[in-house]
Each structure stands twice: as C-alpha cells, then as structure tokens.
Amino acid sequence: MSGGAPTHESDLSEKFRRLIEVGLALTSESDVSALLSRILFEARRFTCAEAGTLYLVTPDGKLRFSVVQNDGLRRSEVLVGNASQPITIEISPTSIAGWVTGTGSTLNIPDVHDLPGNCGYQFDSSFDLKSGYCSRSMLVVPMKSPAGHIVGVIQLINARRPGTEECTTFPKEQEELVLCLASQAAVALNNARLTSELQLAYSEAIHRLARAAEFRDHDTGEHIERVSRYSAAIAEALGLAPSDVSRILLASTLHDIGKLAIPDSILQKPGKLTAGEYAEMKCHAKMGADLLAGSENPTILLAAEIAFSHHEKWDGTGYPRGLRGDEIPVAAQICAVADVFDALCSSRCYKTALSSEEACEFLRKESGRHFSPQVVEAFFAVIDKITRIRSELPA
Amino acid sequence: MSGGAPTHESDLSEKFRRLIEVGLALTSESDVSALLSRILFEARRFTCAEAGTLYLVTPDGKLRFSVVQNDGLRRSEVLVGNASQPITIEISPTSIAGWVTGTGSTLNIPDVHDLPGNCGYQFDSSFDLKSGYCSRSMLVVPMKSPAGHIVGVIQLINARRPGTEECTTFPKEQEELVLCLASQAAVALNNARLTSELQLAYSEAIHRLARAAEFRDHDTGEHIERVSRYSAAIAEALGLAPSDVSRILLASTLHDIGKLAIPDSILQKPGKLTAGEYAEMKCHAKMGADLLAGSENPTILLAAEIAFSHHEKWDGTGYPRGLRGDEIPVAAQICAVADVFDALCSSRCYKTALSSEEACEFLRKESGRHFSPQVVEAFFAVIDKITRIRSELPA
Numbered sequence: 001m002s003g004g005a006p007t008h009e010s011d012l013s014e015k016f017r018r019l020i021e022v023g024l025a026l027t028s029e030s031d032v033s034a035l036l037s038r039i040l041f042e043a044r045r046f047t048c049a050e051a052g053t054l055y056l057v058t059p060d061g062k063l064r065f066s067v068v069q070n071d072g073l074r075r076s077e078v079l080v081g082n083a084s085q086p087i088t089i090e091i092s093p094t095s096i097a098g099w100v101t102g103t104g105s106t107l108n109i110p111d112v113h114d115l116p117g118n119c120g121y122q123f124d125s126s127f128d129l130k131s132g133y134c135s136r137s138m139l140v141v142p143m144k145s146p147a148g149h150i151v152g153v154i155q156l157i158n159a160r161r162p163g164t165e166e167c168t169t170f171p172k173e174q175e176e177l178v179l180c181l182a183s184q185a186a187v188a189l190n191n192a193r194l195t196s197e198l199q200l201a202y203s204e205a206i207h208r209l210a211r212a213a214e215f216r217d218h219d220t221g222e223h224i225e226r227v228s229r230y231s232a233a234i235a236e237a238l239g240l241a242p243s244d245v246s247r248i249l250l251a252s253t254l255h256d257i258g259k260l261a262i263p264d265s266i267l268q269k270p271g272k273l274t275a276g277e278y279a280e281m282k283c284h285a286k287m288g289a290d291l292l293a294g295s296e297n298p299t300i301l302l303a304a305e306i307a308f309s310h311h312e313k314w315d316g317t318g319y320p321r322g323l324r325g326d327e328i329p330v331a332a333q334i335c336a337v338a339d340v341f342d343a344l345c346s347s348r349c350y351k352t353a354l355s356s357e358e359a360c361e362f363l364r365k366e367s368g369r370h371f372s373p374q375v376v377e378a379f380f381a382v383i384d385k386i387t388r389i390r391s392e393l394p395a
Numbered sequence: 396m397s398g399g400a401p402t403h404e405s406d407l408s409e410k411f412r413r414l415i416e417v418g419l420a421l422t423s424e425s426d427v428s429a430l431l432s433r434i435l436f437e438a439r440r441f442t443c444a445e446a447g448t449l450y451l452v453t454p455d456g457k458l459r460f461s462v463v464q465n466d467g468l469r470r471s472e473v474l475v476g477n478a479s480q481p482i483t484i485e486i487s488p489t490s491i492a493g494w495v496t497g498t499g500s501t502l503n504i505p506d507v508h509d510l511p512g513n514c515g516y517q518f519d520s521s522f523d524l525k526s527g528y529c530s531r532s533m534l535v536v537p538m539k540s541p542a543g544h545i546v547g548v549i550q551l552i553n554a555r556r557p558g559t560e561e562c563t564t565f566p567k568e569q570e571e572l573v574l575c576l577a578s579q580a581a582v583a584l585n586n587a588r589l590t591s592e593l594q595l596a597y598s599e600a601i602h603r604l605a606r607a608a609e610f611r612d613h614d615t616g617e618h619i620e621r622v623s624r625y626s627a628a629i630a631e632a633l634g635l636a637p638s639d640v641s642r643i644l645l646a647s648t649l650h651d652i653g654k655l656a657i658p659d660s661i662l663q664k665p666g667k668l669t670a671g672e673y674a675e676m677k678c679h680a681k682m683g684a685d686l687l688a689g690s691e692n693p694t695i696l697l698a699a700e701i702a703f704s705h706h707e708k709w710d711g712t713g714y715p716r717g718l719r720g721d722e723i724p725v726a727a728q729i730c731a732v733a734d735v736f737d738a739l740c741s742s743r744c745y746k747t748a749l750s751s752e753e754a755c756e757f758l759r760k761e762s763g764r765h766f767s768p769q770v771v772e773a774f775f776a777v778i779d780k781i782t783r784i785r786s787e788l789p790a
Contacts (some may be wrong), residue, residue: 016411
C-alpha cells in the first residue's frame with residue numbers, strides 16, 4: 001500500500017486480496033454445479049494451470065470425478081455427469097488424488113512421470129492415453145472444511161509461466177494460496193449443498209401437501225402436476241420474473257387443497273350435485289385459503305390467493321367473492337385457465353373428455369368472459385409447451 | 396514467506412491470511428444471531444476496537460441496531476432484541492451510520508467530537524450519555540454484498556494500541572481490511588438468512604401438511620402439536636442426537652396423515668365402530684406410509700416410518716404388521732407413548748378424558764406390553780416438561 005516498489009511480499013498481499021474476492025464469488029454462488037466449475041476455474045486462474053480436475057468425496061468415502069477442464073485440448077469444459085446424475089468413478093487410494101484425500105496433505109509434483117519410488121502414490125495415465133494430453137507438473141490440494149473434513153480434491157495440472165505457453169512447475173508459495181482457496185471452496189460447497197437440499201425438501205413437502213388432497217378425490221390423477229406446469233408456462237409467457245414463475249409452479253399445486261374439507265358424499269358423488277351440494281362444494285375455495293392463511297412465506301401466501309380465487313371469472317360472475325378483471329390476483333387468473341383447460345381435456349366419471357381443439361375453442365370463446373384475455377393469449381403463445389406437458393403427464 | 400525480515404508488507408499478508416480464516420469462520424456459521432455477534436467481534440479484534448455496533452438495513456430501508464459490544468463498559472455483549480423480535484430504532488440519515496449506508500463510503504473519524512462543520516453527518520451522543528461511555532475514534536464501513544447492496548454497517552469505536560488501553564485512531568490501512576471483512580460478513584449473512592428462511596418454509600410446509608389431516612378429523616385440536624412436542628421431549632430424554640430430536644419433532648406431526656384416506660362415515664362416526672369399520676380405520680397406518688413413501692428426504696422417510704408403525708405394540712399385538720420389541724422403529728415407539736398419553740388425557744365425542752395421573756398409571760401398566768419400557772422410563776424422566784407442554788397447548 002503506502003510507498004515502496006512492488007516486492008515479492010506486496011505481490012503476496014495482492015494475491016491474498018484476490019483470494020478474498022474469489023472467496024466472495026464462490027460463497028455467493030448457490031448452484032452446486034456452477035460452483036464446482038467456478039472453483040476449478042478460479043484455482044486454475046490463480047496458478048496459471050493449463051488443466052485441472054475436481055474430485056468430490058462421496059458419502060460412502062469414494063472419490064467422484066466432478067469437473068474436468070483442459071485448455072490444452074482446445075475443448076471447452078467437460079463436466080463429468082451432472083449434479084443430479086454424476087458419474088462416479090472409483091479411484092484407488094494409491095492414486096494421486098486418493099493419496100491427498102487419505103492424508104489431507106498437499107502434493108506439489110514437478111513431473112508425474114518422475115515420481116520417487118517409495119512415495120506411496122502413482123500417476124494414472126489412462127486419461128492422458130485416451131485424450132492424447134500430456135500431464136507433467138501437478139499441484140493437488142484437499143478441500144478441507146473448517147471442521148477438518150475433506151470434501152474433495154483440486155488437482156491442478158501443467159503450470160504455465162504467466163502469459164505464455166511455457167511449461168514450468170508450481171511455485172511453493174502457491175501451495176498455501178490454493179489451500180486457502182480450497183477451504184473457501186469447501187465451505188461454499190457445503191452451504192450450496194445445504195441450500196439445495198433444503199430447497200428440494202421444501203418443494204417436496206409442498207407437493208406432498210398437494211397430493212394429500214388428491215387422496216380422496218380419486219379422479220384427479222396427474223391433474224395437479226399438469227395444472228402446476230401449465231400455470232408456470234403461462235406465467236413465463238406473460239413475462240413474469242423467474243422467481244415468480246417458480247413460485248407459481250409450486251403454489252398452484254395447492255389450488256384445490258380446500259377439497260380436503262368437503263365431505264366424501266359430495267366429493268365422490270357420481271351423479272350431478274344438487275344446488276345445496278354445489279354450494280357446499282364451492283366452499284373449497286375459501287377452505288383452501290383458510291388452510292393456507294397466516295403464513296409469512298410468500299409461496300404459501302400466493303397459494304392461499306390462488307386457492308381462494310381460482311374460480312373467480314373475469315366478468316365478475318365467479319365465486320366465492322365475485323371479483324372481476326384485475327381484482328383477481330394474476331396467479332389465480334393463470335391457474336383458472338390452466339385448471340379449466342385440463343379439466344375439459346380429462347374424462348370424469350360424469351363426463352367424457354373434450355379434444356384439445358375443442359378445449360382451446362372453449363378458452364377462446366370465454367376470453368374476456370370467464371378468463372383474462374391476456375392470460376388466454378399467453379396460453380396460446382405457449383400451446384406447444386402445453387401440448388408437450390400433456391403428453392408427458394397423460395390424463 | 397521465503398526470506399526477508401518482517402516488513403509492513405508481510406504484516407499485511409499476515410492480516411489477509413487471518414482475514415481469510417475469519418471469512419471461513421463467518422461463512423460456516425448458519426445461525427443468524429450468532430453470526431451477527433461474531434462479525435462484530437472479529438471486526439473489533441482485527442482493529443483493536445474497544446467497542447462497536449452492528450446495524451442492519453431493514454427491508455423498508457431503515458437501519459436497525461442489531462448488536463452492541465463494549466469492553467470499556469466491562470459488560471458482556473448486549474444484543475439489542477433478538478433474531479425473531481429485534482428492536483428496530485429509526486436512525487437519521489445524517490447520523491454517522493446513516494451516512495455510511497446512504498453513500499456506501501467508509502468513514503475513518505479520529506474524534507467524533509471534532510467533526511468538520513460541513514461533513515453532512517453528526518455524532519449522536521445519546522448512547523454515551525445514557526451509558527457514561529465516551530466515544531472518540533470511529534471506523535465505520537458498509538457491509539456490501541458482491542451485487543453492491545448495502546445490507547448493514549459495522550461501526551468500530553475507540554481504537555486501542557494493540558495490547559494496551561491506550562487510545563489511538565484507526566490506521567488508514569485497516570480501512571480496506573475491515574471493508575473486506577464486511578463484504579465477507581454480508582455474503583455470510585445473506586447465506587445464513589436464506590438457509591434460515593428455507594428451514595422455516597420447510598418446517599411450515601410439513602406442519603400445514605399435518606394440519607390438512609386435522610381438517611376432517613375435528614376432534615384432534617392441538618393433538619398433533621402436543622404429540623410432536625412430547626415425542627421430541629422423550630427422544631431427548633433417550634439421549635438421541637439433537638438432529639434426530641428435531642427430525643422427530645417434525646416427522647411425528649405426520650403420524651396420522653393416513654386418516655386423509657379414511658371415509659367420513661368412519662372417521663366422523665359418533666358411536667362405536669363395527670368390526671369392519673375398525674378394520675378400515677386401521678388402514679390409516681399403511682395409507683400414511685404410502686402417502687409419504689419414496690422420499691429421499693430423511694425427515695419424510697422417518698415420518699413414513701412413524702405413520703406406518705405408531706400403532707404397533709411392544710409385545711407384538713399391534714397393527715398393521717404385528718412387529719414386536721425393537722423391530723418397531725424407535726421413533727414409532729416414542730410416538731406411540733406420546734400419542735396414547737395425549738389421547739387418554741383428551742375428551743372425545745365418545746369418551747371423557749382421564750386425569751394425567753390415571754393416564755400415567757396406564758403407561759406404567761402397559762410398559763413392556765403396549766409400550767417400550769425404555770421409552771416409558773424416558774417419558775417419566777421428562778414428565779415435568781410434558782406437563783408444561785400440556786398447559787401451553789390445552790386440549
């Protein structure tokens with residue numbers, strides 16, 4: 001900082017400064033597979049390594065090939081498998097990455113083809129043989145969490161002199177820097193995994209809640225899933241923000257949750273409902289809203305809105321409140337189109353299914369009466385997607 | 396690193412090295428209020444600041460007093476409010492912290508009682524007046540996220556010369572270090588908040604799912620909540636790990652979820668069930684397990700186990716599978732005791748409530764017959780807690 005020509009030590013401060021920036025970037029990334037690529041990319045940039053591999057330790061103590069990057073092969077990054085279905089390759093504990101995992105120590109190897117005889121690990125040349133690449137220098141560090149658990153290994157291959165293609169070895173001072181980076185990466189990875197697990201658990205709990213309602217209403221089948229995905233497609237076509245689209249995807253699964261409160265005698269009646277029974281059936285909108293009321297969670301609140309208002313009509317003739325036009329929450333306008341379209345296309349014990357064309361015709365006719373004209377327009381803008389969803393989740 | 400006497404620059408490297416460690420510690424902390432205390436503590440340790448305050452920016456753009464630490468007052472840390480009910484104090488934009496929030500700039504003030512006249516901010520002496528403390532030097536930095544959002548302000552008060560009580564000012568070089576620390580803190584805080592929101596959302600979704608089952612079984616009231624809390628108390632008494640206890644707390648709320656599949660005519664029958672009806676009622680265990688089956692989420696899996704086996708009996712005379720002894724999953728053994736105890740103490744349309752003493756007598760008598768002896772013993776070990784829960788959630 002203050003005065004003095006650049007020295008080795010001030011270079012080091014500069015590197016630590018950059019390391020902190022890298023740490024911030026890693027910690028901010030919540031997508032696990034993007035994070036893994038970024039970790040390896042930043043570690044390579046830090047060390048001018050031409051290639052690299054990131055391995056993760058699996059729950060059963062094996063090592064999993066997770067990201068491979070190689071500028072020398074003039075190929076873009078190879079992600080081995082993906083986050084949900086990764087390819088797990090068992091790696092021997094006497095391999096270089098296996099040794100680093102087992103001992104928790106860093107290896108800085110000038111030449112993998114010239115290892116000391118008694119070092120306890122050996123170079124696996126199978127990737128080089130397959131790809132035609134020639135590995136030489138390696139810097140291999142464990143990704144260690146603050147609690148001391150090794151969650152993975154970063155293997156940097158073929159150091160280059162900065163700004164050149166010239167081969168070199170990894171300088172000793174880089175060991176500590178990369179080890180720090182690997183620790184930051186370990187923490188970022190733990191956090192991203194935790195977030196992703198929680199997100200999944202949350203979304204699953206909502207889906208189970210939605211399915212609970214189907215339990216008694218045997219007709220619906222995959223109805224809930226289709227309505228949810230139609231709604232998201234329409235929301236996207238309307239230009240809603242991605243976070244709102246995901247929220248609608250989840251919240252709309254709960255649109256009929258209030259049916260839990262409707263007696264079997266009405267819900268499962270094979271014939272036509274009497275006026276009194278129909279009035280009771282209509283209560284499911286309000287009951288659903290009640291079941292979901294009082295949440296501080298925006299998705300549950302949106303679900304309450306959808307449950308309450310998905311039987312409202314654009315011209316004010318719907319129920320339970322007789323809202324009209326934009327008094328009806330947009331998500332409920334969307335869900336109404338998705339729900340009616342799907343009901344029309346499905347057979348029930350008391351009716352046969354319309355063809356997709358007939359159902360579309362109905363939506364067109366009811367645009368501005370039952371349905372919001374913009375939502376109907378958005379529906380037709382993504383009709384191909386709707387058809388695809390229908391074929392993936394047949395009635 | 397290699398060679399050379401310690402210089403200003405190598406001190407700086409050392410400080411960055413420590414900063415990275417601090418960043419790791421912050422990023423690993425997922426409890427929001429513990430994290431806030433830690434942020435301020437680490438920032439003070441870094442700068443030898445005798446006191447400090449951490450403010451957070453609220454969603455409506457105000458500043459909230461969140462943590463106050465002051466070694467000068469010989470008092471332990473003061474946490475203003477707590478994470479769920481924080482005290483929000485509106486702070487003027489012309490205050491020091493308000494100015495830093497508004498401009499995003501750092502303030503390094505040698506003496507708060509000697510501010511330039513036209514600086515645009517002023518020192519609020521109310522805390523000093525109330526506490527008798529005397530603020531002088533201040534280093535005030537914004538907590539900025541990588542996207543540039545200011546999420547809070549760290550205000551460090553009264554620099555001390557390291558290892559002494561001697562007053563000094565904050566050296567210029569600390570500005571950057573503390574700013575880095577504040578950025579790390581901002582990211583850690585965002586992550587911790589996200590995790591905590593997701594955790595809450597998840598737990599809420601499970602509770603809503605549990606309550607959905609109550610919707611038709613009007614007798615149960617607060618039964619589900621009580622059984623869940625009794626179960627957790629017993630699990631704790633049995634010495635289960637805290638993570639298992641939390642899992643049981645959540646999973647046991649779903650023990651009767653299968654009742655969703657039981658017809659109204661049986662579920663809501665005021666009189667005694669016929670043998671055929673009783674057989675159908677018993678299906679709720681299997682139905683619950685089916686509704687929750689196939690999850691990868693450990694809590695839902697545990698809930699499926701509890702739903703399936705909470706009517707098994709220790710001597711093998713229970714249903715649906717007639718498991719005996721430790722064939723019955725521990726969580727289901729626990730839930731059985733909690734469920735029966737609560738049912739005995741509650742009145743139903745077809746029976747009056749037993750007194751707590753009579754219900755306890757029943758558990759004792761059925762230990763080793765209906766119930767696991769260890770679980771009954773654990774129940775009595777925490778009977779005071781059970782009684783407290785009953786009084787907080789009356790039947």
